Amino acid sequence: GAVVSQHPSRVICKSGTSVKIECRSLDFQATTMFWYRQFPKKSLMLMATSNEGSKATYEQGVEKDKFLINHASLTLSTLTVTSAHPEDSSFYICSAGTGRYGYTFGSGTRLTVV
Amino acid sequence: DAKTTQPTSMDCAEGRAANLPCNHSTISGNEYVYWYRQIHSQGPQYIIHGLKNNETNEMASLIITEDRKSSTLILPHATLRDTAVYYCIVLYNFNKFYFGSGTKLNVKP
Numbered sequence: 209g210a211v212v213s214q215h216p217s218r219v220i221c222k223s224g225t226s227v228k229i230e231c232r233s234l235d236f237q238a239t240t241m242f243w244y245r246q247f248p249k250k251s252l253m254l255m256a257t258s259n260e261g262s263k264a265t266y267e268q269g270v271e272k273d274k275f276l277i278n279h280a281s282l283t284l285s286t287l288t289v290t291s292a293h294p295e296d297s298s299f300y301i302c303s304a305g306t307g308r309y310g311y312t313f314g315s316g317t318r319l320t321v322v
Numbered sequence: 323d324a325k326t327t328q329p330t331s332m333d334c335a336e337g338r339a340a341n342l343p344c345n346h347s348t349i350s351g352n353e354y355v356y357w358y359r360q361i362h363s364q365g366p367q368y369i370i371h372g373l374k375n376n377e378t379n380e381m382a383s384l385i386i387t388e389d390r391k392s393s394t395l396i397l398p399h400a401t402l403r404d405t406a407v408y409y410c411i412v413l414y415n416f417n418k419f420y421f422g423s424g425t426k427l428n429v430k431p
Contacts (some may be wrong), residue, residue, distance in 0.1 A: 252366070254418060301366070313366045316364065
């Protein structure tokens, strides 16, 4: 079946630095990928839609300059959290799919900003 | 977009069937119902999806009412490993997945 690989699974960074998270579709091509954020004991919140070869579209209230998304190929999307602060600490999850037949999710990245 | 309503939590005895309900009263004709689950600190896992007819796979069964305003996910023989948060999602515009609050299923020995 379709596999989405997310890397790293955990990252700790210092406040003010930037962190890049990768999302790869291993055995299929994904023109569209999605990035989610999840706080403890809360549901997943859609942050943005990553479109191959074009700009990402962000959900209302998500800072596009804080969360930079690049979808340079059909199998790779990256999320960069710029100038990270402790309030950016969260669980970040990506997904990719074929539209009406569902979506496969990555295993998530636990970001801790200290 | 159609929103979903699910109970916050449910308990189920190990070995018994777990029936998880979902209301999606504003669903439109071309929107699918998807079910995913999330085990702690992992990404969501696909379970099943359907449009109008009942569906069954190796993991679960999906029962959709005739008016499509509600559905039930059935795990026929729940095990402790089925303890998770279960999300019912209506696929909007064949594009974005918006998650509701889900149901925390507690399978007890």
